[in-house]
Amino acid sequence: MKILVPIKRVPDPALKTKVKDGSIDLTGANWVVNPFDEYAVETALRLSENGESGARNAGAEIVVVTIGPEDSAQQLRSALATGADRAIRVDADDKALDARVVTAVLQKIIETEKPDLVICGKQAVDGDANQVGQRLAGALGWPQATFAASVEMPADQKSLTVGREVDAGVEYKKIALPGVLTVDLRIVSPKAVKNHVTPDAFAYGDGPRYASLKGIMAAKKKPMDVKKLADLGVAVEAQVREIGVELPPPRPAGQIVADVPTLVKKLADEAKAL
Amino acid sequence: MGNVLAFCEFSGSAPKSSALANIAFARKAAELHGGEVIALLVGKGAAAAAADTAKYAPKVITVDDAALGEYLAETFAPIVAKLATDNNASVVSATATSVGKDLMPRVSALLDAGMASDVSGISAKNQFVRPILAGNAYSKVEINSPVIVVTPRQSEFTPAEPLGAAGAVSNAPAGSVDAKGATFERLESQKSDRPDLGDAKVVVSGGRGMKSGENFKVLEELADLLGAAMGASRAATDAGMVPADWQVGQTGKIVAPNLYFAVAISGAIQHLAGMKGSKTIVAINKDKEAPIFQVADYGLVAEWEKAIPELIAEIKKVKASR
Ligand SMILES: Cc1cc2nc3c(=O)[nH]c(=O)nc-3n(C[C@H](O)[C@H](O)[C@H](O)COP(=O)(O)OP(=O)(O)OC[C@H]3O[C@@H](n4cnc5c(N)ncnc54)[C@H](O)[C@@H]3O)c2cc1C
Numbered sequence: 306m307k308i309l310v311p312i313k314r315v316p317d318p319a320l321k322t323k324v325k326d327g328s329i330d331l332t333g334a335n336w337v338v339n340p341f342d343e344y345a346v347e348t349a350l351r352l353s354e355n356g357e358s359g360a361r362n363a364g365a366e367i368v369v370v371t372i373g374p375e376d377s378a379q380q381l382r383s384a385l386a387t388g389a390d391r392a393i394r395v396d397a398d399d400k401a402l403d404a405r406v407v408t409a410v411l412q413k414i415i416e417t418e419k420p421d422l423v424i425c426g427k428q429a430v431d432g433d434a435n436q437v438g439q440r441l442a443g444a445l446g447w448p449q450a451t452f453a454a455s456v457e458m459p460a461d462q463k464s465l466t467v468g469r470e471v472d473a474g475v476e477y478k479k480i481a482l483p484g485v486l487t488v489d490l491r492i493v494s495p496k497a498v499k500n501h502v503t504p505d506a507f508a509y510g511d512g513p514r515y516a517s518l519k520g521i522m523a524a525k526k527k528p529m530d531v532k533k534l535a536d537l538g539v540a541v542e543a544q545v546r547e548i549g550v551e552l553p554p555p556r557p558a559g560q561i562v563a564d565v566p567t568l569v570k571k572l573a574d575e576a577k578a579l
Numbered sequence: 580m581g582n583v584l585a586f587c588e589f590s591g592s593a594p595k596s597s598a599l600a601n602i603a604f605a606r607k608a609a610e611l612h613g614g615e616v617i618a619l620l621v622g623k624g625a626a627a628a629a630a631d632t633a634k635y636a637p638k639v640i641t642v643d644d645a646a647l648g649e650y651l652a653e654t655f656a657p658i659v660a661k662l663a664t665d666n667n668a669s670v671v672s673a674t675a676t677s678v679g680k681d682l683m684p685r686v687s688a689l690l691d692a693g694m695a696s697d698v699s700g701i702s703a704k705n706q707f708v709r710p711i712l713a714g715n716a717y718s719k720v721e722i723n724s725p726v727i728v729v730t731p732r733q734s735e736f737t738p739a740e741p742l743g744a745a746g747a748v749s750n751a752p753a754g755s756v757d758a759k760g761a762t763f764e765r766l767e768s769q770k771s772d773r774p775d776l777g778d779a780k781v782v783v784s785g786g787r788g789m790k791s792g793e794n795f796k797v798l799e800e801l802a803d804l805l806g807a808a809m810g811a812s813r814a815a816t817d818a819g820m821v822p823a824d825w826q827v828g829q830t831g832k833i834v835a836p837n838l839y840f841a842v843a844i845s846g847a848i849q850h851l852a853g854m855k856g857s858k859t860i861v862a863i864n865k866d867k868e869a870p871i872f873q874v875a876d877y878g879l880v881a882e883w884e885k886a887i888p889e890l891i892a893e894i895k896k897v898k899a900s901r
C-alpha cells in the first residue's frame with residue numbers, strides 16, 4: 306500500500322496577521338506544516354503500521370510531497386521525522402500557485418508514483434480554500450472521501466469506509482481505491498483509524514505523534530527529490546490571483562456587565578436582541 | 580454574457596434556506612455577467628421541489644433520477660459540469676455547506692475552472708472577496724477562466740426573496756451515472772427540533788469549561804427558551820461532550836445570528852472565525868482575561884453554574900412581562 310500525502314507549509318496560525326502593501330506581511334513568518342496535513346501524515350502512518358507493536362506493514366510506503374520554495378523542505382523533513390519514507394519537493398513560488406496548478410503537479414507525480422491512496426488535509430489554514438483534494442480526485446476520475454473523521458481499511462486494502470463530518474452529522478461513505486481522502490480534525494482521535502492490523506482494543510494518543518530524536522536523525526538520511534515544474538511538464542498557469550488583502554474592520558468595543566439582570570436588561574433594551 | 584447556474588440543495592418540496600443564500604449571490608453575479616439565474620436541483624425527488632424553487636429564479640432545471648438517491652460528489656459533479664456548459668454558464672455556484680464544499684471543487688476540475696471558496700462578496704464580474712487565515716483578513720481574488728466556480732458563504736448573503744412571477748421549469752436527463760466506486764452507506768445524525776445552526780437567529784454555544792455533556796443540558800434549556808440552535812467549541816466536541824456537527828469555527832460551521840452566546844469558551848481565533856459576524860455577542864466566562872471578551876458586546880465574568888440558571892430565570896421574567 307503506497308500512500309501519497311501532499312503537505313503545505315503555512316504561517317504559524319497562532320501569530321498575529323499583518324498586512325503590508327495590499328498583501329499578507331510574511332516577513333519573519335514562522336512557517337509550520339498545515340495542521341490538517343500533519344493529521345494527514347498521521348493518518349497515513351496509522352494505516353501503515355501495527356499501532357501496538359509499532360511494526361510497519363509489509364509493502365507500506367508513505368511519500369510526502371510539497372509544492373513550494375526551497376524553505377519548504379523543512380516541513381518535508383518534519384514529516385520524514387515522524388515516519389514518512391520519502392519526500393518530493395516541486396520547486397515553485399507560493400504566489401504562482403492555485404488549486405489548478407497544485408492539482409496539475411500532483412497529477413504528474415501520481416502518474417509516476419502510482420499511489421493507492423492520496424491523503425490531503427481538508428484545507429490549508431492560510432488560504433482556507435478547501436479545494437485541492439476534491440479537485441485532484443475530479444481530475445483523476447477517482448472517488449473522494451472528504452472531511453474524514455474516521456477511516457477503516459479492510460484487510461484486502463482495496464477500499465476505505467470513511468466517516469465524514471457533514472452538516473447534518475456523520476456520513477459513512479465507502480470508496481474503492483485508488484482514491485482521495487481529505488482529513489478533518491478528529492481523524493487523530495485515539496481510535497479513528499482502523500486498518501485490521503492494529504488490534505481493535507489499541508488506542509493511540511490523542512493528536513499526531515511527535516518526532517523522536519531518532520526519527521529526526523533518520524530523516525536527514527531519507528531521500529528528498531527536488532523537481533522543477535518544467536521537469537514534470539506542467540505548463541498550466543494559476544487562474545486565481547490575489548489582488549488585495551485587507552484586515553477586517555475591528556468590532557466596536559464591548560462592555561463588561563456587572564450581573565445577570567443588567568445583562569438581560571441591556572440585551573432587551575439596548576441590543577433589542579430578546 | 581453568461582448565465583449563473585446555481586446548484587440548490589432541497590428538502591422535500593422546497594429549496595433549503597442555505598440554497599436561498601446561493602440564489603441571492605447568483606442574482607448579483609448574473610447582473611454583473613449580463614445573464615440569468617438558473618437554479619439547478621439534482622437528486623431523486625428533485626422535481627417535487629421545482630415549483631417552490633421557481634418562485635426564486637427565472638429558470639429551474641431538475642435532474643431527477645432514481646440512480647441519484649443519495650448525494651455523491653462522483654455522480655453529481657459531471658451533471659453540474661455538463662449543465663453549466665449546455666446552459667452557457669459563466670458562473671457556477673453552490674452555498675458553502677458540506678455538500679457545496681465537497682462538490683464544487685470537483686466540478687471545477689471537470690470544467691477546468693478557477694474557483695473562489697467561501698466568498699463573502701462579489702466586487703466585479705470576476706472579482707471576489709473571501710476571508711482567509713481564519714477570518715483574520717479578507718482577500719480579494721481575480722479569476723481568469725471562462726467559467727468561474729464559487730461557493731458563497733451562507734451567513735454573508737441574505738436569503739433571496741421570491742420574484743413576482745414563477746420561473747420556467749425544465750428537466751434534464753442524468754445521463755449515465757457512474758459513482759467511480761463510491762457508495763453512500765449511512766448518515767448518523769441526531770434528530771433535533773432546534774433550528775439548523777446556519778439558519779438560527781440565536782445560537783447558544785458551550786466550551787470546554789462546561790466540563791461534561793450532562794452540563795450542556797442547562798444550555799439547551801436556555802436555547803429552547805430562545806428558539807436557538809446549539810453550538811460548541813472544538814474542545815467541547817473533541818471531548819465528546821456534544822456532537823461534532825455542533826462545532827462552530829474556522830473548520831466547523833460559520834454562523835452569524837442576531838445573538839450569539841459563548842459560554843465557557845476562551846475565544847481562540849479558530850472559534851472566533853466562525854461567529855465574529857454575529858450581530859450581538861454575549862460572553863460568559865469566569866476568566867476576565869479570556870480573549871472572547873475582546874469580541875463580545877456584552878461580557879459577564881462569572882461561572883456558568885451560577886450565571887446560566889439565573890439568566891434563564893431573568894429571561895423568563897422579561898418574556899412574561901410582555
Ligand atoms: C487546525 C485547527 C482548527 C481548529 N478549528 C476550530 C474550530 O472550528 N472551532 C473551535 O472552536 N476551535 C477550533 N480549533 C481549536 C481552538 O484553537 C481552541 O483550542 C478551542 O476553540 C478551545 O475551546 P474552548 O474555548 O472551549 O476551550 P478552552 O480554551 O480550554 O477554554 C475554556 C474556557 O472555559 C472557561 N471556564 C472554565 N470553567 C468555567 C466555568 N465554570 N464558568 C465559566 N467559564 C469557565 C475558562 O476560563 C476558559 O476560558 C482549531 C484548532 C486547530 C489547530
Ligand SMILES: Nc1ncnc2c1ncn2[C@@H]1O[C@H](COP(=O)(O)O)[C@@H](O)[C@H]1O
Binds near residue numbers: 371426432437
Ligand atoms: N502547495 C501545496 N503543496 C502540497 N500540497 C498542497 C499544496 N497546497 C494544498 N495542498 C494540499 O491540499 C490540501 C487542501 O488545500 P487547499 O485546497 O489549498 O485548502 C492541503 O491540506 C494539502 O494536503
